[in-house]
Amino acid sequence: MPTLIIHSPTLNDAQHTLLKSVGDLQARNNHYRIECASIDAEKLFELRQESELDINLLPEGFDGSQVKLLISDMDSTLIAIECIDEIADYMNIKPQVSAITEAAMRGELDFEGSLTKRVALLTGLNTDMLQTVYDERLMLNPGAEALITGLKSQDIKFALVSGGFTFFTERLKEKLGLDYARANVLAETDGKLNGSVVGSIVGAQAKADFLNELCAELNITPNQVIAAGDGANDLLMMNEAGLSVAYHAKPAVQAKASTALNHRGLDAILDFIG
Ligand SMILES: [Mg+2]
Structure with a gap:
């Protein structure tokens, strides 16, 4: 039923x-x-x-009592900002960068190409500014802490995955006691960003791959996973999970996710569990 x-x-x-x-x-x-x-x-x-x-x-075949992992996007999902747009703000190029971010989130641009372009625009920024963005701009979305506490009390792991940067995912992982994190590494030369990322880009496919890797590591099936995101590059990952949550998401994402939250905060994800 x-x-x-x-x-x-x-x-x-x-x-x-x-x-x-x-x-x-x-x-x-x-x-x-x-x-x-x-x-x-x-x-x-x-x-x-x-x-x-x-x-x-509830999606057919999904059993909330069997959930063992929540995998979530970072920017505009776990946190209330797009980090790259805020970094750009400190360089006075936020309009140029956020226009590209928006188009990528709507699925109009290929994510990898758009990220390469945006990171190139950050060339020369003193890396100290990343800490300033973290300290002054980064805010959790409503309900984030209640969600994390609720998951921990039920022994459900939390994986943070982002097309953004490890500078932020690693600090959040540490601060919130998250279990896993994966994102892009900003390359730097002599204390300044050099406009590229290290290694291959964490984009849509890499997010989906991370979900499957974690399933293998935890010895669970994708049906025991909830995936949350707001952008087009979250959809491949969301499609793998037993239940996907479009969190205050773009229409194209809501149309393809199995569930959507547009009023409540992140803690409403706990309603699917148990
Ligand atoms: Mg996002």
């Missing part, structure tokens, strides 16, 4: 009446569930619009 997840700890009268029309509401930890006979995409869209809540259908 299809299961609807209503990502809200409380419902107002109108929401309650609307949702009761679909099936019996079961109150769970911080959310509600409905086991319903059947529901099509059109009806789901209508429920979301009318209730102004995040409502998702």
Whole structure:
């Protein structure tokens, strides 16, 4: 039977009446569930619009009690910024760089090519500025800490994967106690960025490969993985996972993910688990 997840700890009268029309509401930890006979995409869209809540259908074959790994994108998913755009801001070239970032996230540009172009624009930046970006600009998205605490309490691993840079993923891994991280290494010469990355670029395929590598390492199946992202370069990875979450994502990403969060913070991902 299809299961609807209503990502809200409380419902107002109108929401309650609307949702009761679909099936019996079961109150769970911080959310509600409905086991319903059947529901099509059109009806789901209508429920979301009318209730102004995040409502998702659990993918067929997905078992929340078996989840062992969450793999998440960094920029605009775990954190509220695009690091490369903020680095560019300190060089007074943010408009040029963020225009390329936006187009890549919408899937209009090939990610690897767009990253090469953007990193080249950072040539000559003093690497101390990366720490300044980390200290002054980097903020977690709402619910990030609650999500991580909730996952740890259930022994679920957290992997951070990014088409951005290890400078930021490694600091977040350390600070938040994450289990795994993978991203691009910014190359530097004499304390300045030299406009390239070390080795091959972590793009869409590398993110999907990381998910599969971790499944092999943890001896689990991709169906035991939740993947979260907001951009087009997250889709290959998201497609591998048992459940994918489009987090306040571009329309092209929402269209292809199995679930979407547009109102709630990251902690709503816990509603899928257990
Ligand atoms: Mg992103």
